[in-house]
Amino acid sequence: MIPFLKVALTNLFSKPSTVKYPYVPVEAKPRYRGRIAYDGDKCVNCGMCVKVCSPGAINRIYKDTEDGQDITYEFDHTSCTFCGMCQDFCDEGAITLTTDYHMVATDPEDLIVRGVCHKVNPKGNISCNTDLCVYCTLCAKKCPSGAITVDRAAKTWTVNIGKCTKCGACIKTCPKKAVYFAEPKPQVVVCGDDCVYCTLCAKKCPEEAITVDRAAKTWSFDASKCVQCGKCVAACPKKTLSFADGE
16 A cells, blocks of 8 residues: 555656646647648649549549639548658649648548639640750659650650640749740631632631632632631541641
């Protein structure tokens, strides 16, 4: 009994081994990886965080707007392993793992962090000024969707427009500033040498932008009237009509 009494008296006059949490705030240890914070103003929607997230805890929801898209990012803490890969691969600093460890909830919705990135669609498509390009491949390495292919030996640079998300990561990483968004050029209809002046293209044009004179064998096009519907191209029996970049 005496040994227990000695321990009791010692504890009575000693500081407690525990803390009065949650009544007294307790700071997390340095470099603790807790609740994710997302800054949509910094995000460029490159998608790299989604690509490197091994548990698939990041989801994107797209909504079209007049000038671009609103992309809602969802970070599901019920699946997240807090590895920090999303933070490490985010070049813009839009994702950070905070020291907030207060993640006890009865509703799974309370463990989902959401944020919106508004992306204005840039005019034109990604292009490269090959006079400046040194084919270093940095743009291809930084492209999160694998849309750019660079062959250093052959000195060729190509982009798959279908894969490109227009995030601009390639533009930022180019040391020669050779990569840029090319302004789209107006499309015009051109006629090749195989034309037989059948006038079908002119008849199919809803805006009368094409004039054909069978006797004089002349074909003319008024770009100011053309709506680029493509009906003339589809109607040409010789497949000699096509769209081309205008001036």
